[in-house]
Amino acid sequence: MTDFETADEHGEGGQRRLRPALLVALAAVLILVCCGGGVVSFFLDAANKTVTYDSGCGNGKLVDVAAEMPNHRRLGQEQVRNAAIIVRVGQDLNVPPRGWVIAVATAMQESWLRNLPNLGARNDHDSLGLFQQRPSTGWGTPEQIMDPKYASRKFYEKLVTIPGWQTMSLTxxxxxxxxxxxxxxxxxxxxxxxxxxxxxxxxxxxxxxDQTDLQCVSAGQIAASGWTAPVKGKVGSGFRTASRPTHQGVDLIVPRGTVIHAAAAGRVIKVRCDAIGPNGKPWGCDRDGSPSVRGCGWFVDILHANGIITRYCHMVKQPSVVVGQSVAPGQEIGLSGTTGHSSGPHVHFETHRNSDSSKNGAMDPVQFMQLMGAPLGGEP
Incomplete structure (x- = not known):
């Protein structure tokens, strides 16, 4: 399968490796329930050693937690211990791992994972603790809220009462x-x-x-990270290969009419047909393309958190989403086809960083989706 290579979307350049934004520098022994339901003890030391994820989702190993990260966002021992408490409380309450991610992200925003006391004139009303919960609004007494276990439990107890929380965007x-x-x-x-x-x-x-039966994610299933594979299909032409150094995505081989899912929550920023015929005139997307036609055909761009953009090309008809629409992870956005520069049905899938949908922002979707826990590939 081939895809149109436009001047603004493709270009020469070496393959880039996505490095996760995290540096955890601490020494702490943590006892936690791991993916298979058993208790696992492991040690996070100055070298940031971790355990291996036995189920092998993604690349079968954990992210390098010693990757570079801006100094102002580094996590110290107190913060990681608080994160461990949040996760452990979620496990004890049998909350699925998606809840752990939501809870840790919330505490990052509210307190940067610090158990904050009353800050006097700098305090936001009577907010306290990891989640900045307020005694005056019924979260508990000040003493209770300052207990990270209590605060975490109260957060989860409210979260699980929200219908559909597991498939909502984190925010x-x-x-x-x-x-x-x-x-x-x-x-x-x-x-x-x-x-x-x-x-x-x-x-x-x-x-x-849940923690007693964790499984690798298939297309349409949403990992605890909030990401999912857009379709389930073999990876054909890869990202910036030797034979196609300007190919800024990967081709996922699926039959015509396969449902394409939004890879994560986000906002649709582009819906377009850009097929151009061999004579330089619009070819349209109401018919199949060919290797002599230029363009992605019908395609969609979605902007996600942290400036990540995903692109989905060659849809068989006008997508089922519109510009400005918010989409949930796994939501149907269109159907696969072969419009534009294509020799057969497939989905050309791209991932970009820094809110840059050009060649400069492109990164390897296979590596990125492994990192997100939603690996590409498999039989449709």
């Missing part, structure tokens, strides 16, 4: 619990929170299900 679920004055602030912590949960549990954020 919507967190906001329904917290009712923050900054409802969109939680989303930016999702990737980091997923990495922390992976580091503490041996990779639970890479899977779907």
């Amino acid at each position: 919507r679920a967190a906001q329904k619990v917290q009712r923050s004055a900054y409802p969109n602030a939680y989303a930016k912590h999702e990737e980091l929170a997923s990495t922390v949960v992976n580091s503490l549990t041996g990779g639970a954020a890479r899977a779907v299900g």
Whole structure:
């Protein structure tokens, strides 16, 4: 399968490796329930050693938690211990791993995982603790809220009462619990929170299900990280291969009419037909393309948290979403086809960083989706 290579979307360049934004520098022994339901003891030391995720979702190993990260976002011993408490309480309450990610991300936004006391003149009303819960609004006494275990339990107890919380975007679920004055602030912590949960549990954020039965994610299933494979199909032409160095995505081989899922929660920023015929005139997307036609055909771009953009090309007809629409992870956005520069039915899938949909922002979707716990590939 082939895809049109436009001047603004493709270009020469070496393959880039996505490095997760996390540095955890501490020494602590943590006892946690891991992915298979058994108790696992492991040690996070100065070298940031972790355990291996036995189920092998993604690349079968955890993210390198010693990757570079800005100094102002580094997690110290207190913060990681608090994250471990949040995760452990979620496990004890039998909350699925998606809840752990939401809870850790929420505490990152509210307190940067610090158990904050009353800060006097700098305090926000009577907010306290990891989740900045307020005694005056019924969360508990000040003494109770300052107990990280109690605060975590109260967060989860509210979260699980929200219908559909597991399939909501992280920011919507967190906001329904917290009712923050900054409802969109939680989303930016999702990737980091997923990495922390992976580091503490041996990779639970890479899977779907509860802690007694975690499974690798299939297309349409949403990992605890909030990501899912857009379709289930073999990876054909890869990212910036030797034979196609300007190929800025990967081709996922699926039959015509296969449902394409949004890879994560986000906002649709582009819906377009850009097929151009051999004569330089519009070819249209009401018919199949060919290797002599240029363009993605019908395609969709979605902007996700942290400036990640995903692109889905060659849809068989006009997509089922519109510009400006918010989409949930796994939501249907269109059907696969072979419009534009294509020799047969497939989905050309791209991932970009820094809100840059050009060649400069492109990164290997296979590596990125492994990191997110939603590996590409498999039989449709």
